[in-house]
Amino acid sequence: MRHYHPSLRVLVTGGAGFLGSHLCERLLEQGHDVLCVDNFFTGTRRNVEPLLDHPRFELMRHDVTFPLFVEVDRIFNLACPASPVHYQHDPVQTTKTSVHGAINMLGLAKRLRARIFQASTSEVYGNPSVHPQPEDYWGNVNPIGPRSCYDEGKRCAETLFFDYHRQHGLDIKVARIFNTYGPRMHPNDGRVVSNFIVQALQGQDITLHGDGSQTRSFCHVSDLLEGALRLMESGPDLPGPVNLGNPEEFTIRQLADLVVQMTGSRSRIRTLALPTDDPLQRRPDISLARKRLDWEPRVALREGLVETIAYFDRLLASGGARPSAPLP
Template sequence: MKRILVTGGAGFLGSHLVDRLVEQGHEVVCLDNLQTGSLENIKHLQGKITFLQHDITEAIPDLGGFDEIYNLACPASPVHYQANPIHTFKTSVLGALNLLELACKSKAKIFQASTSEVYGDPLVHPQPENYWGHVNPNGIRSCYDEGKRGAETLFFDYARLYDIEIKIVRIFNTYGPRMDPRDGRVVSNFIVQSLENKPLTVYGDGTQTRSFCYVDDLIEGFLRLMATPKEIQGPINLGNPNEFTMLELAEKVLNLTGNKTPLKFEPLPQDDPKQRQPVIDEAKKILEWEPKVMLEEGLKNTIAYFSVKV
């Protein structure tokens, strides 16, 4: 049994990770400021975990030592991270500093949930880990994109200077139960609009692409990376390499929900990537990992979850 800290543990991804760690018999401390997380996501774990409401931009309270730290604390959808961009940037950078100091003090292995957004609007497609990206440092998405890039820098500098064990994943679009129905992401947008029999909002002409990974597959990748030897640091792409246009995704959601309303087209937001697809060769080779849940199956599960929330 390990003692494990999960920041952002009441969020969409964090709560699924906490579930898996509890199932494995570990002692879990869940830390979340509830900016985008929800106690509803972890209420079934009451009495099985320790929960603390705290913002990682502030000094971490004395919680004792940890064997492992997973940092998942940061708003991840444009609606949420653009609401307070300065705080978003501080969460990525100051939060990383605070947690890396804790990792040094505890001699803990530490995991960083980075993002495919570090690739920006990519000029290389699909995106391998050795691609440095094409990121606007001054745009409305920069608080998140550059914050996550800065966090990766800090993780590697701490590993080089203090010899701590780091693990970094770059997460591509992920979906599933416990997503916030109002987070503005395309899967949640389409499902909520369709369940409400409203037109699905498609930005641009709908030919931009994304790759969608089901949450259970992603969390399995987290755990496999954390179990690797110290010399394996990442970053490692985790995502589903099957690429879909927004029009194809809309058609699947409409078919699964029975919604027959026409699509509604809006201008493409600033700096919205035209393509996003991971190269997962490293994950296959090092972690023996690749997604198993196909998009239609995952959408059915997500629609079932949203149908009682909307």
Template structure:
């Protein structure tokens, strides 16, 4: 410590500041340099991972490095892992936390409730291996962990358009903070990206090698471009700092845990059908999407995190394509609703079609979706029937 900027007595001073200014920016400012200087992984016993160039055999679409894997895997039977899930109270994050707890891991759920709800995780609160931390990922965060799932980001149009600048900050600053944490602790980090990086695609279905067709200045761009920047940061940290990354591109997902007013087409149709309102289709109903049930998606994410063949990006989604009119008819049939279907003008920047090419997921992860759309819609409808919709607020643009 003689050559270090921090002396032993600084520990006492900073500890006192932390008590007086607990949770303030001053306390975080004081603690950040210290944590970055003396942080030592407490629960990791293996040496830091290394990157080795592979001649002509890059395992990622944008990566020409082979990662030397850690000796312990996430899904080793009887193995204990300390896992950080950002956005853990959200739709995908809460389902992922539940899966990780079921596998015996210690889960730290990090969320600021910007678009998520406490009801998603109420069943896990009090669990001896579950820790809930209220924190904004745009601010630095320090902990010891083996794996990081960076799921934090508003993901539905009303939510990310409510505060587009905040959305960009979460995608960029939040990703930088998690990559920095992974670098310090030698943790493996998975970045949740999105099919929105393909924009309004002119290649169909979309493989991971497709660079996309995106409007950088549209009303959806805060989300699309934020996620593209997050992917760039991940691969820059891999190449420059040897951070062990995984990148998943998530396609349209639905299931229990969705916010009833998140603005996604599945929730819109189900809520309208259950309340007897007209089902609103934007456009002529011919535009298509592919819908993946949340349990299938979580399985794909866990498999990607736990394999060594590729860092990604990897498409995870259901390749079965449905028009908006077909989806509305399925919802009406499952709910037994008498709602009418009405058509409204299509919003700007809305993609005409979206369908994943999951060849890589099949080959590398041995993964493909199992739940059919009608079955998944029935499970989601059962979840929504149990909700008191009066407790949920509809987001409104600024």
């Protein structure tokens, strides 16, 4: 596996978010200069606070829906709210972030002849009729529903990436990221891992949507980033898309029971209506990543939850999280 040349300068959009802040750390550890760009809609300075004094780290407040003029060698485009609570808050802006953001970052990459990575999502598969989901499955997506701003925004971003690749010979890498969890998740993002942990720690009812039989596959942030970095440094014959996620599948009820058990909480489980277009199954086929990147997740769910619970416990103790609200 090739590694970056130490003198390279790497731009991370959405760099103050959950995934982005961990990625900035990893890149600095590898000896790179990192320019972190974020508009702080869902990201927070707290996530990158320990990096602010690092001599090779720079933080810039900027919205990717506006052009950015910087000089870099690599671009990781992670900017976009990624949870239903946040991306449905301002759906028009969510679509703009995915589409205009992609156009602006691709334009920058084209000018600089820089390699560019797109953080796409398993949501491009919609509510899948194929299980598990391989990269050649085109998906089953509602183009006019409440989740469409994110699902179709990310699908359009993939279209743009591959058209820039074909039309301009741009060096692209597209990863489809499945449910990822770990420290620095937003406490009020409405995702099941953060929701369940915060509710359990606060002794609130665990809000389970539907009967809890819907499935998700949870990938620890350290595993996810290892796959992303390997994809970024893979050969030019692998533009993607490549699924990155954990193929071990859990029902939402199993997750709820596990969180209650691990936190020692007395929370009861309360069922709510299933949100519109909520996928009933989600599990990646990672055959391509195994074959081409020699990558697969190593952190078991129970192991990863230990540090994630500890993170939220500290956050709540410091007053850094308000009680989480159920999905709209």
